[in-house]
Amino acid sequence: MEAINCIIETPKGYGVKFDFNHKLGTLELRKALPSGLVFPFDFGFVPGTKGEDGDPLDVVVVSEFPSFPGCAVKCRIIGVINAKQKEKNGETIRNDRLVAIPEISVQYGATSELKQMPGKIVRELENFFINYNAQAGKKFTPLQRRGSNAAKRLIQAARQDAEPTKQIQLLLPLYSNRGALFPESYFNLVKEKLLGTFGGVTIYTQSPAEGLWQKNGKKVVGDTIIVFEVMAASIDASFWKKYKEELKLKFKQDDLVIRQCEMGLL
Incomplete structure (x- = not known):
């Protein structure tokens, strides 16, 4: 392991x-x-x-x-x-x-x-x-x-x-750099991976989000993204680092955004 x-x-x-x-x-x-x-x-x-x-x-x-x-x-x-x-x-x-x-x-x-x-x-x-x-x-x-x-x-x-105290969001592009829609199977594999690892996953697919950022301080670049969200009791940095590299190759991206924040349940 x-x-x-x-x-x-x-x-x-x-x-x-x-x-x-x-x-x-x-x-x-x-x-x-x-x-x-x-x-x-x-x-x-x-x-x-x-x-x-x-x-x-x-x-x-x-x-x-x-x-x-x-x-x-x-x-x-x-x-x-x-x-x-x-x-x-x-x-x-x-x-x-x-x-x-x-x-x-x-x-x-x-x-x-x-x-x-x-x-x-x-x-x-x-x-x-x-x-x-x-x-x-x-x-x-x-x-x-x-x-x-x-x-x-x-x-x-x-x-x-264990009581979850961390919220982790994985942002994946819906389209390739050439504008082609990624196969649904790509996202199903991500869903199964996160579900099997964390016991639950939330997927924001009905209204894909739009990500915008500046490149070289001038050009605005945009992406239509799907957000996968899981909760965990702690952050396993080695898991996320390895998985991020796998996804970068799968989706042919120079980088991907994986973010985490503290959370509490009411």
Whole structure:
């Protein structure tokens, strides 16, 4: 899957736990670990997702270099450790742990799937979360280890569950530079792509808009455009950059406009 941003809350080697307070928009010190217990690798979350516990999906970032609390790291997700957790009140919830590798990692540069990771490291991760939760009176039980495709499906579902705060608009020309109408199939492919990725799309096709801009400060250039609009919990810049290049080739354009703004639902 494409690399995504992961936010580090607690770096490896730390004996305290930080959590991101989404209301305050900052990290806060949550707890101190028992003497001798430290995080074996960076621990954080995938922004723009919502897990079963109502928080963003947890992610363990395995790397050979240090980070710091609040650091954003572009990672590829190589798999997930599915797990269940029994709370102190007896309630049992899913508490999966995604496993990620930074794109700039050299030591793990060839690792693309969880099964390629040394078993010792994965067992260390599982044992840490078993002991970490036991200290809080909870029971963490690993269920199975799954690969990148399962992790991708988990992230996609969690993105759809998260409250959307971003509005993204894609402006596509209705006609080619030579004045020929683009085939309807072109726009259907865009619709299917956005619908499959974001779970919903709005298309303004009944009254195509007119775009005007100045070229070289003098000549006014115009386009009849169709607007595709989606909502998301976060902006995946790598997805939009890659998709924009694909569409520029498809529609034979020097550039395309993709814009985003903050939004809220009433």
